[in-house]
Structure formats: structure tokens, C-alpha cells
Amino acid sequence: MTDFSKLLNPEQFTAATAGDGPILVLAAAGTGKTRTLVHRVAFLIEKGVDPSRILLLTFTNRAAREMLERAQKVCGDAAAAIWSGTFHSICARLLRRYGRTLGYEPGFQILDEEDQKKLIGDIIKANVKDAKDFPKKDLIAKMISEAANEGKTIEQIASRYQTKTAGVDVPKIVEIANLYLARKQELGSMDFDDLLLNGLKLLKTQPQIRELLQEHFQYVLVDEYQDTNGLQAEFTDILAAKWKNLMAVGDDFQCIYTWRGAQIENIMHFPDRWPGCKIVKLERNYRSVPQILDVANVVMADEKTPGFDKQLRAYRGAGLDKPYHFITYDGRASANEIFRLINEHHSMGHRFSDMAVLYRSHFQSIDVQMMLARMKVPFRITSGVGVFEQIHTKDVLAYLRLLVNPRDELSFQRLVCLLPGVGEKGAVKFWDKLGRVFDGKNSSDRAALAQLLPAKAAADWPPLAKAFECAQDHIEHEEIGRVIEDFCDLFYEDHLRKEWEEQDAEDRLDDVKELGAQIAAAENGLEGFLADVALLTNLDVRKNDPSIDRVTLSTVHQAKGMEWPVVFIPWLSEGMFPSQKAQEEGRMDEERRLFYVAVTRAKDSLYLFSPTIRKLADGGMFPVGQSEFVKEIPEYLLVHRRVAMAPAEYGGGYGMRGYTPRQSTTKQSWDWKSTWRR
DNA sequence: ACTTTATGCGTTTTT
DNA sequence: CGCATAAAGT
Numbered sequence: 001m002t003d004f005s006k007l008l009n010p011e012q013f014t015a016a017t018a019g020d021g022p023i024l025v026l027a028a029a030g031t032g033k034t035r036t037l038v039h040r041v042a043f044l045i046e047k048g049v050d051p052s053r054i055l056l057l058t059f060t061n062r063a064a065r066e067m068l069e070r071a072q073k074v075c076g077d078a079a080a081a082i083w084s085g086t087f088h089s090i091c092a093r094l095l096r097r098y099g100r101t102l103g104y105e106p107g108f109q110i111l112d113e114e115d116q117k118k119l120i121g122d123i124i125k126a127n128v129k130d131a132k133d134f135p136k137k138d139l140i141a142k143m144i145s146e147a148a149n150e151g152k153t154i155e156q157i158a159s160r161y162q163t164k165t166a167g168v169d170v171p172k173i174v175e176i177a178n179l180y181l182a183r184k185q186e187l188g189s190m191d192f193d194d195l196l197l198n199g200l201k202l203l204k205t206q207p208q209i210r211e212l213l214q215e216h217f218q219y220v221l222v223d224e225y226q227d228t229n230g231l232q233a234e235f236t237d238i239l240a241a242k243w244k245n246l247m248a249v250g251d252d253f254q255c256i257y258t259w260r261g262a263q264i265e266n267i268m269h270f271p272d273r274w275p276g277c278k279i280v281k282l283e284r285n286y287r288s289v290p291q292i293l294d295v296a297n298v299v300m301a302d303e304k305t306p307g308f309d310k311q312l313r314a315y316r317g318a319g320l321d322k323p324y325h326f327i328t329y330d331g332r333a334s335a336n337e338i339f340r341l342i343n344e345h346h347s348m349g350h351r352f353s354d355m356a357v358l359y360r361s362h363f364q365s366i367d368v369q370m371m372l373a374r375m376k377v378p379f380r381i382t383s384g385v386g387v388f389e390q391i392h393t394k395d396v397l398a399y400l401r402l403l404v405n406p407r408d409e410l411s412f413q414r415l416v417c418l419l420p421g422v423g424e425k426g427a428v429k430f431w432d433k434l435g436r437v438f439d440g441k442n443s444s445d446r447a448a449l450a451q452l453l454p455a456k457a458a459a460d461w462p463p464l465a466k467a468f469e470c471a472q473d474h475i476e477h478e479e480i481g482r483v484i485e486d487f488c489d490l491f492y493e494d495h496l497r498k499e500w501e502e503q504d505a506e507d508r509l510d511d512v513k514e515l516g517a518q519i520a521a522a523e524n525g526l527e528g529f530l531a532d533v534a535l536l537t538n539l540d541v542r543k544n545d546p547s548i549d550r551v552t553l554s555t556v557h558q559a560k561g562m563e564w565p566v567v568f569i570p571w572l573s574e575g576m577f578p579s580q581k582a583q584e585e586g587r588m589d590e591e592r593r594l595f596y597v598a599v600t601r602a603k604d605s606l607y608l609f610s611p612t613i614r615k616l617a618d619g620g621m622f623p624v625g626q627s628e629f630v631k632e633i634p635e636y637l638l639v640h641r642r643v644a645m646a647p648a649e650y651g652g653g654y655g656m657r658g659y660t661p662r663q664s665t666t667k668q669s670w671d672w673k674s675t676w677r678r
Numbered sequence: 679a680c681t682t683t684a685t686g687c688g689t690t691t692t693t
Numbered sequence: 694c695g696c697a698t699a700a701a702g703t
């Protein structure tokens with residue numbers, strides 16, 4: 001029997017070993033939230049609870065995996081049997097099993113954001129005459145998603161936008177949304193929101209399934225509860241209704257997903273929804289030195305959103321220094337400083353993996369990325385576009401999908417569009433002429449398609465046809481790796497080289513090969529992999545070999561729940577963090593919470609940066625003040641340093657030479673072409 | 679009629 | 694980079 005009282009502090013112990021009934025754990029940053037949750041699981045298993053009857057909902061796949069690994073350390077392999085995952089993946093799992101009752105096949109496709117937007121775009125093209133005045137597909141997608149996550153109708157959401165931008169055609173938007181709904185139904189697939197909607201629908205409309213699941217899941221634990229949306233809260237409420245063993249763990253100070261429908265009220269009103277629930281507060285912070293916590297507490301002192309009363313109490317000894325605030329010339333100077341400090345820490349014995357650069361939005365990482373790349377500092381980046389969203393990956397996935405499912409229209413169209421001289425119109429035409437089915441493994445289907453192709457495309461077709469032909473053999477022998485190999489060797493490599501610059505093509509080819517290896521090793525085989533690939537994120541499968549020591553570059557959002565001894569936060573400047581948009585729209589509270597999350601990731605050393613000059617693509621530049629978040633921090637809590645000018649070695653050609661400060665009144669833009677490496 | 683190429687533009691955060 | 698639009702090419 002594990003002695004939990006030795007492993008946990010009194011509050012953690014209370015939470016982890018609590019008896020049955022609802023319980024709310026308010027865990028401030030760095031107070032051992034994961035630790036508590038893990039030991040709760042271990043406690044339950046030791047008590048004799050069947051692990052497969054424990055449901056652990058997390059916010060990211062990464063969190064789920066980490067939790068499971070740690071639980072395994074405490075209580076062995078039994079932990080592997082618990083149900084854990086994101087709301088989306090758990091819903092997908094349930095829907096694959098029980099979705100038939102809602103009219104879905106177990107192998108239903110999950111549409112990722114791109115698929116979703118393409119469908120909506122096609123519908124707009126086909127149904128809206130003057131598309132100029134009509135909202136773009138991105139906006140429509142956003143509205144549809146908001147409606148789903150907030151439990152509102154499209155009318156309500158569209159009307160909301162109408163007040164902002166006059167003359168939105170609400171009925172037409174509703175029509176488009178309904179057509180999209182019908183199209184999805186026709187394809188038998190679900191988008192991300194559908195997973196939640198249908199997961200909940202399963203519980204609400206199918207009494208026998210509801211009762212089965214309520215009976216089955218004896219314990220339901222939810223991590224990051226402050227970021228649940230209405231659907232998710234209802235989902236867990238229903239699931240836990242029978243046994244009432246719902247444990248919600250969260251921190252209202254760290255609610256940073258309201259833009260995705262998260263309702264801070266869920267955590268605030270939890271005690272009302274679950275009368276008699278036990279409340280445990282974790283306030284002892286073991287993560288950060290007091291100098292960092294002082295800053296964190298000050299940041300939240302100005303928060304206006306009402307929250308639970310709690311303070312971070314330092315339980316570590318003082319660190320070496322107060323957090324530093326560097327005022328630098330521009331973003332490059334910050335990057336240079338970060339590089340210098342990384343080296344300094346590294347030479348003092350820190351590993352690269354002990355350090356992280358956390359920023360508000362992806363583009364703010366460019367300077368640091370370039371600097372580290374040039375200086376050969378190893379880093380990993382939780383990049384903006386995941387591997388699974390990149391065109392080359394999607395191309396290969398389309399090929400595989402079509403092999404597995406000859407009726408996959410989207411994949412067919414994507415694939416034939418790779419042929420020269422074939423565009424959207426052609427793809428649709430071929431599909432219809434082929435009888436809305438194309439089995440590449442079948443020689444008569446291949447011949448039929450060859451007949452339809454225009455001369456230019458026909459020239460490139462034979463290698464692809466050959467790949468299809470060979471694929472059958474490989475699939476029979478279960479050599480999935482070979483399928484992708486052939487596809488590349490025979491067809492796709494040439495295509496990549498035509499389409500991209502040399503190095504770029506090379507990189508993409510590498511990605512595709514890596515993908516092949518991933519699929520070959522996939523647990524659920526090719527079909528299982530394809531079905532759930534939309535739920536995988538860059539972090540999950542990217543070549544993140546932990547044995548390689550590298551600095552982490554991440555958005556603050558993606559850094560949630562993690563910690564590093566050394567943290568750098570670049571671009572704490574006006575309009576950058578808090579973001580201009582949030583400022584304009586008066587969503588400052590959440591920005592503040594986001595900054596709080598960023599600050600509380602740091603254990604020993606924290607470095608803040610405020611560049612004073614922002615540069616634009618056209619060579620113009622303009623001065624920017626410090627972030628108001630930094631200005632609010634009393635001076636004595638930070639060590640302020642001013643870095644006067646960018647060193648010459650990289651100042652040349654950028655800023656110094658031809659010093660032409662064109663005053664720019666226009667909105668900011670960024671020169672991606674020259675700064676973006678793949 | 680449809681596809682390709684050129685050009686201008688905009689970007690928060692993600693399952 | 695991707696997207697939308699316009700112009701040029703088949």
C-alpha cells in the first residue's frame with residue numbers, strides 16, 4: 001500500500017484520497033495539480049477500482065499521455081487501462097463504438113479545419129451569386145463553430161456579427177450553414193465540433209447508451225476544468241450523474257480559451273451544480289522561486305473577472321535573481337540577447353531542454369528561430385502549421401484514403417488536382433463521370449480515368465497509375481511503408497521537385513518518409529491511423545525525440561501545464577502582448593491571464609523582453625512602447641536592463657544601412673517570404 | 679471554359 | 694505561407 005501522505009502535502013492528500021462524491025480542486029499554478037490527479041488515480045486503483053472504469057479528461061493529448069505515464073510509475077501497468085484523452089478524442093472513441101445509433105459508420109472521417117473550410121468554400125461558390133459582399137469561408141466556419149460551442153443557433157451568431165459589420169445576410173448564412181450540415185451528413189463525416197456535439201447527443205438522446213456509460217464510468221476526472229465549454233461541462237455532468245464521482249481540477253486564473261467557447265462560469269458555478277461538493281484549494285507553489293511568484297501575484301492583482309480567492313504561496317527558497325526585463329532595440333536584439341542567455345545558462349550546467357521561449361503568437365518567434373538556427377542552437381518548435389496540416393502530408397493522406405475508401409470524394413479531388421492541367425472543375429467532372437467512385441487498385445478504374453484526362457495530365461499519369469497498381473500488392477502483404485515509398489518514388493517526389501525549391505522539396509520529402517514510418521508503426525493499422533489523424537497534433541507525432549537536448553519554442557497557449565527552469569518571453573511590447581486585437585475588443589482580462597500563465601511556467605529564471613522598434617515588410621519601422629503588463633509591475637520586482645543597439649554583426653542590412661524610417665500609418669504586415677523557413 | 683501564373687493582401691491563441 | 698483576384702495561357 002502506498003503511503004500517500006508521504007508523497008503529498010496535506011491539501012493534495014485531501015484531494016487525492018477524498019471519498020466518493022463531487023469534488024472541486026482549485027489548483028493555482030505550480031501547486032502540484034498533475035501530481036494530485038495522478039495520485040488520485042493511483043489511490044483509486046489501489047482501492048480496487050477497475051482502471052477501465054476511470055475516465056480522465058484532459059485538454060491536450062500530451063497532457064493525457066504524461067498523466068498516464070506518471071500514473072504508471074506509481075501504480076504499474078494497471079494505469080494503462082484507464083480511459084484518458086481529450087474531450088474530442090474520447091468522444092471520437094465513443095462515437096466509433098456507438099455512433100451507429102446516430103447514423104454514423106464506425107469508420108467515419110474526421111474533417112480537419114482545412115477540409116471543413118474547403119467544403120464551406122465550395123458551398124459558397126455554388127450558392128452565392130455575388131460572393132464579394134458575402135462573408136468569406138473562414139468567417140462562416142468561425143460562426144458555425146461558435147454556434148456549436150456556445151450552444152446557439154446560426155441566426156444568433158450571425159446577428160451578432162451583423163451589429164459589428166453592417167449588412168450581413170443572415171438568412172443566406174443560415175442557408176449555407178444548413179447546406180454544410182447536409183454535405184457532412186452525405187459524406188458521413190464529422191468536424192471537430194461535431195465530435196463534441198454528437199458525443200453529447202449520444203448521451204442525451206440514447207437512453208440505453210447513456211445508462212450504460214453512466215454505469216460504466218465510476219469515476220470521472222477532468223483536468224483544466226476552467227477551459228471547458230458548455231458542451232464539455234454538460235457532457236461530464238451527465239456522465240457522472242449516476243455515481244456522482246466527478247473531480248474537477250482547474251484554476252480560474254488560467255482560463256485562456258474563452259475564444260474557443262470556454263466558460264469560466266463552469267468552474268465558478270461548479271459548487272452550485274454539484275451541491276455539497278468538496279472544495280480543496282492548492283496554494284503552495286513548489287515550482288517557482290519567490291521572486292517569480294511576486295511578479296505573478298502582481299499580474300493578477302489587476303484582474304477584473306471575479307474569481308476564487310487564492311494566492312500563490314512560495315515554498316521554495318529565494319532564487320539567484322529577480323526576473324529580468326530587457327529593453328532592446330528591436331526583435332533581433334531581443335533574439336540576440338536570448339541567444340546569449342541560453343549560452344550562459346548552458347555553460348552553467350542547464351540543459352537546452354530546461355529552457356523555453358514563450359510568445360503570444362507564432363510570428364513573434366521568427367527572430368528567435370532565425371537566430372537559433374544560425375547559431376546552431378538545437379530547438380524544437382510547436383509550429384503554427386502542424387505536420388498533419390501541411391500540404392504534402394495532406395496529399396499523401398489523400399492518396400492513402402482513396403486507396404482505403406474508393407468513395408472518398410475529397411481525397412480523389414485533391415489527388416487528381418496534383419496532375420498538371422487538372423483543376424477543381426476537372427476533378428469534379430472526372431469524379432462524376434467515374435460514377436462517384438474510384439478504386440485505384442482496380443485496373444479498369446485506372447483505365448477509365450486515363451481516358452478522361454487531358455493530354456498534359458495524361459503524360460504524368462502513368463507513374464501514379466503504377467503506384468496504384470503496386471499498392472494492392474503491398475496492402476495485401478501489409479507493407480504500408482512500401483505503399484508510401486512507391487507513391488513517392490514513382491510520382492510524388494517528381495511532383496514536389498516541380499512545385500518547390502530544392503531544399504524545400506527535400507524537407508517535405510523527409511516529412512513524408514517520416515509519415516510513412518509513423519503509419520507503418522501505427523497501433524491501429526492504416527485505417528485506424530487515417531481515421532484519427534485529424535486529432536493528432538504536431539506535438540504528438542513530430543520527431544520530438546526527447547533524447548535530443550533542445551530549447552523549446554512555443555506559444556503560451558501550448559505551454560499550458562508545462563514548466564521550465566528558464567523561461568524567456570519576447571515581444572512584451574505595445575500591440576504584441578497583449579495583442580492589439582484583444583485590446584481593441586476589450587478582452588484584456590484573458591490576455592492578462594495568458595501573461596500569468598506565461599510567467600508561472602518559470603521555475604528559476606525569467607526573462608522579459610520589450611523591443612522598442614517594430615519593423616515592417618516594406619522597410620518601414622515604428623516605435624512601440626512597452627507592454628502595459630510590464631509597466632504594471634512595480635519597478636523593484638524586476639531587474640531592468642537596456643540593450644542599446646543591435647550588434648553590428650547582424651545589424652548590417654537590417655535597420656542600420658539606409659536608415660529610412662518611413663513613418664508607417666498602415667496596419668502592420670510581415671515579410672513571410674524572406675523570414676519563413678518552411 | 680478552365681487552368682496557370684502574377685500580384686496584393688493579411689495574420690492570435692487550437693482540439 | 695495561403696487566399697483572393699485578375700490577367701494570361703491552353
